[in-house]
Amino acid sequence: MSAASRVKRLLRDRAEVVVFEKNGWVSFALCGTPYYIGCRVRRLEELTYYPVEEFTRKRGIRINLYTEVVEIEPGERRLRYRAADGSTGVYEYDYLVLATGAKPRVPREWLVFENVFTLHSLEEADRIRSYIVSNNVRRVAVIGAGYTGLEVAENIRELGREVVVVHSREHVLNKVLDPDMASIVEEKAREKGVELVLGKRAEAIEGDEGRARRVVLRGGDVVEADAFIAAPGIEPNVSLASRAGLRIGETGAIWTDERMRTSDEHIYAVGDAVETRDVITGGRVWWPFAPAGNKQGYVAGTNIAGGDAVFPGVVRSSALGAFGLYIASTGLREEDAARYGFRPVAAYLRARTRSHYFGGGPEIHLKVVADEETGRLIGAQAVSEDSSAFWRANMVAALIWGKATVWDLFSLDQSYWPGANPVWDPLTVAARLLLRRFRGRKWVTLS
Amino acid sequence: MSAASRVKRLLRDRAEVVVFEKNGWVSFALCGTPYYIGCRVRRLEELTYYPVEEFTRKRGIRINLYTEVVEIEPGERRLRYRAADGSTGVYEYDYLVLATGAKPRVPREWLVFENVFTLHSLEEADRIRSYIVSNNVRRVAVIGAGYTGLEVAENIRELGREVVVVHSREHVLNKVLDPDMASIVEEKAREKGVELVLGKRAEAIEGDEGRARRVVLRGGDVVEADAFIAAPGIEPNVSLASRAGLRIGETGAIWTDERMRTSDEHIYAVGDAVETRDVITGGRVWWPFAPAGNKQGYVAGTNIAGGDAVFPGVVRSSALGAFGLYIASTGLREEDAARYGFRPVAAYLRARTRSHYFGGGPEIHLKVVADEETGRLIGAQAVSEDSSAFWRANMVAALIWGKATVWDLFSLDQSYWPGANPVWDPLTVAARLLLRRFRGRKWVTLS
Numbered sequence: 001m002s003a004a005s006r007v008k009r010l011l012r013d014r015a016e017v018v019v020f021e022k023n024g025w026v027s028f029a030l031c032g033t034p035y036y037i038g039c040r041v042r043r044l045e046e047l048t049y050y051p052v053e054e055f056t057r058k059r060g061i062r063i064n065l066y067t068e069v070v071e072i073e074p075g076e077r078r079l080r081y082r083a084a085d086g087s088t089g090v091y092e093y094d095y096l097v098l099a100t101g102a103k104p105r106v107p108r109e110w111l112v113f114e115n116v117f118t119l120h121s122l123e124e125a126d127r128i129r130s131y132i133v134s135n136n137v138r139r140v141a142v143i144g145a146g147y148t149g150l151e152v153a154e155n156i157r158e159l160g161r162e163v164v165v166v167h168s169r170e171h172v173l174n175k176v177l178d179p180d181m182a183s184i185v186e187e188k189a190r191e192k193g194v195e196l197v198l199g200k201r202a203e204a205i206e207g208d209e210g211r212a213r214r215v216v217l218r219g220g221d222v223v224e225a226d227a228f229i230a231a232p233g234i235e236p237n238v239s240l241a242s243r244a245g246l247r248i249g250e251t252g253a254i255w256t257d258e259r260m261r262t263s264d265e266h267i268y269a270v271g272d273a274v275e276t277r278d279v280i281t282g283g284r285v286w287w288p289f290a291p292a293g294n295k296q297g298y299v300a301g302t303n304i305a306g307g308d309a310v311f312p313g314v315v316r317s318s319a320l321g322a323f324g325l326y327i328a329s330t331g332l333r334e335e336d337a338a339r340y341g342f343r344p345v346a347a348y349l350r351a352r353t354r355s356h357y358f359g360g361g362p363e364i365h366l367k368v369v370a371d372e373e374t375g376r377l378i379g380a381q382a383v384s385e386d387s388s389a390f391w392r393a394n395m396v397a398a399l400i401w402g403k404a405t406v407w408d409l410f411s412l413d414q415s416y417w418p419g420a421n422p423v424w425d426p427l428t429v430a431a432r433l434l435l436r437r438f439r440g441r442k443w444v445t446l447s
Numbered sequence: 448m449s450a451a452s453r454v455k456r457l458l459r460d461r462a463e464v465v466v467f468e469k470n471g472w473v474s475f476a477l478c479g480t481p482y483y484i485g486c487r488v489r490r491l492e493e494l495t496y497y498p499v500e501e502f503t504r505k506r507g508i509r510i511n512l513y514t515e516v517v518e519i520e521p522g523e524r525r526l527r528y529r530a531a532d533g534s535t536g537v538y539e540y541d542y543l544v545l546a547t548g549a550k551p552r553v554p555r556e557w558l559v560f561e562n563v564f565t566l567h568s569l570e571e572a573d574r575i576r577s578y579i580v581s582n583n584v585r586r587v588a589v590i591g592a593g594y595t596g597l598e599v600a601e602n603i604r605e606l607g608r609e610v611v612v613v614h615s616r617e618h619v620l621n622k623v624l625d626p627d628m629a630s631i632v633e634e635k636a637r638e639k640g641v642e643l644v645l646g647k648r649a650e651a652i653e654g655d656e657g658r659a660r661r662v663v664l665r666g667g668d669v670v671e672a673d674a675f676i677a678a679p680g681i682e683p684n685v686s687l688a689s690r691a692g693l694r695i696g697e698t699g700a701i702w703t704d705e706r707m708r709t710s711d712e713h714i715y716a717v718g719d720a721v722e723t724r725d726v727i728t729g730g731r732v733w734w735p736f737a738p739a740g741n742k743q744g745y746v747a748g749t750n751i752a753g754g755d756a757v758f759p760g761v762v763r764s765s766a767l768g769a770f771g772l773y774i775a776s777t778g779l780r781e782e783d784a785a786r787y788g789f790r791p792v793a794a795y796l797r798a799r800t801r802s803h804y805f806g807g808g809p810e811i812h813l814k815v816v817a818d819e820e821t822g823r824l825i826g827a828q829a830v831s832e833d834s835s836a837f838w839r840a841n842m843v844a845a846l847i848w849g850k851a852t853v854w855d856l857f858s859l860d861q862s863y864w865p866g867a868n869p870v871w872d873p874l875t876v877a878a879r880l881l882l883r884r885f886r887g888r889k890w891v892t893l894s
């Protein structure tokens with residue numbers, strides 16, 4: 001919708017813009033679905049940014065809901081679609097934008113049970129909430145402790161149900177947090193009554209009479225529950241693109257150039273289906289988060305309309321809130337950095353978020369990772385009950401974006417007000433800790 | 448204390464470090480004094496970061512309180528001091544660090560009255576609070592609507608007294624906010640019951656029997672009150688440095704190189720008494736805020752101890768809280784930018800701080816300023832009841848630090864969580880608004 005809106009904004013009546021959507025919603029907040037399950041969001045409509053009429057009437061975009069594109073014929077510049085009533089059609093395009101998103105990576109055989117769910121659409125969120133409420137579900141097993149898994153677990157707990165999270169890795173959120181930081185989240189999750197079963201892969205779901213009863217873990221342990229949410233991870237939805245012969249990148253997502261054009265000059269691709277550039281490593285990365293997707297849509301739309309815009313890539317920023325904590329991460333984890341050719345050094349600290357004479361504020365756990373050879377910042381993770389964890393990680397993201405060094409983190413002219421931070425901000429203290437690893441270094445700064 | 452501690456940390460017993468302090472406190476938070484007046488901070492001791500013993504016993508620093516350095520003899524590498532008991536002495540140094548700070552710029556004749564105060568030390572904060580409470584002061588006039596003036600006004604209001612703020616300029620906080628942003632603060636101040644008299648210079652204070660009764664404004668109007676706090680501005684305290692023949696910079700503050708060394712190779716200077724480099728303009732700026740001062744102390748201490756550290760300068764970041772608002776600014780004001788050779792373009796927006804399905808959060812007023820010629824970001828101002836105003840301005844500071852463009856602000860991989868920001872963060876929206884002024888531009892980004 002971001003690409004569609006951008007084209008219409010720039011070309012107005014000179015362009016016909018048509019959207020094909022397999023499901024019943026456009027411009028919706030997938031990130032909000034856990035909160036719908038937990039009833040913090042009451043109605044599904046609240047998870048849309050605009051009513052459909054905003055796009056159709058006001059922006060002049062034609063929208064076909066419940067209409068699935070089943071094939072693309074790049075040579076003919078046309079696509080074939082099938083509507084909900086079974087009718088089919090063909091549409092000829094000058095430019096096509098693929099925004100096919102991602103999908104849960106779940107064994108098909110798990111989904112035969114009526115009480116096993118995935119969560120990757122508003123419809124699924126609705127089914128989960130209905131099921132839990134209507135069937136008086138007492139205990140829910142969540143498979144996977146990534147973003148979706150943890151947010152769903154928290155929300156089901158909020159509904160007063162028992163929750164057990166089963167995760168194949170030793171620590172939660174293992175794609176964005178190092179083990180030391182993940183432990184802090186785990187402690188808080190357990191405090192809130194969430195049971196965590198870590199380091200055990202879910203091998204099978206067993207049940208009878210169409211209802212799942214238990215998850216069987218590698219090694220043979222079982223976890224019983226009344227409902228199951230499978231969130232072991234997602235993968236890019238590239239089937240249409242693959243069949244159309246478009247180049248799939250090394251990450252398994254659709255390849256595009258920085259103008260968001262695929263290997264076919266008339267086809268652009270954006271969002272969770274595409275890979276992008278990792279600004280830190282210079283390599284390719286699949287980073288399926290909403291802000292990047294929206295901006296890629298804006299960039300694709302601009303270019304289709306005759307402009308010239310690039311999407312430079314990501315620094316792997318992401319965040320979530322769970323169990324009363326703000327959890328934010330940017331850049332590479334200390335554990336991953338060596339794999340990309342860096343020599344990681346890290347500073348970890350626990351500090352108060354505000355000045356002591358303003359009560360100090362909640363504690364923040366902050367970790368900053370740098371490269372020992374160049375002094376460049378390459379990552380940060382922050383966890384706190386205070387929202388400044390979110391922002392402090394974002395501050396490091398902004399510095400990494402500019403290829404800043406540890407000395408930049410130290411010197412950066414951050415503002416200070418006792419009600420918002422201590423005069424030696426935790427970020428500055430982290431820089432000081434890191435500087436011990438760089439004694440005698442001649443620093444070059446951005447400034 | 449930052450310089451002293453750094454030298455001791457690096458050299459330990461190899462260096463004798465002696466501190467001379469005219470007043471009775473070291474390592475104190477001047478920024479906290481308004482909150483002491485408002486009783487949010489109960490005891491003066493709470494405004495120190497460490498008890499004196501931390502420095503003397505633990506860090507091995509000798510501290511002479513109530514001991515004023517009255518003269519420096521650079522040729523002899525010695526200084527003369529006078530202790531509280533009137534005794535005098537001489538101290539010979541290898542290196543001297545001047546941290547003489549700033550002082551209120553107030554006509555001497557105003558201070559003859561017992562009920563006219565300045566606020567630039569813990570002792571003065573104590574006198575103001577005592578006077579207001581002991582004399583049952585009903586109405587206080589604050590002269591000056593800069594940082595100190597507004598924070599004092601808020602705190603006196605919190606004590607339940609009437610407050611009128613008299614300011615010579617048309618808008619409050621005119622050094623850091625453009626008029627459009629200042630107006631938002633003014634509206635809120637008035638809502639909270641603070642009377643503002645703007646655009647009228649205080650010409651005189653009149654009274655009788657040793658007590659001031661009224662401020663006389665240019666044009667002849669008078670403002671009556673029972674107590675008066677004069678906060679029309681501060682200036683660097685350079686008298687010692689001047690008399691010692693050290694170079695005073697174009698801003699009127701002590702000149703130093705980026706290693707914090709003055710024109711005398713054995714004398715360093717740090718904090719509110721010195722000028723520094725403006726990273727945006729490349730020129731010199733006097734930017735007397737605590738974070739810079741502390742870092743300069745660290746840099747001076749490192750260099751004195753034989754290390755090699757630089758303080759690159761500032762991007763004019765600052766912040767305060769007042770009237771329930773977080774107010775933050777970085778870089779140049781739109782109004783000032785032309786004076787430095789920029790062609791400023793600005794985006795202003797009012798937006799919700801969080802996602803709509805998380806209640807939206809309080810509104811933020813955000814302004815971002817860029818240079819039309821280069822596309823470089825050169826400033827930002829943010830005002831909100833939400834602390835994210837503080838952090839969003841800091842995000843722009845981090846980008847300005849790296850010489851980022853508007854396209855960087857748009858593309859930056861900021862993280863998103865609906866409880867912390869909308870998926871199109873106000874910063875990204877501000878970038879989009881600015882981009883309209885740069886149609887057809889080929890962008891170069893940092894990434």
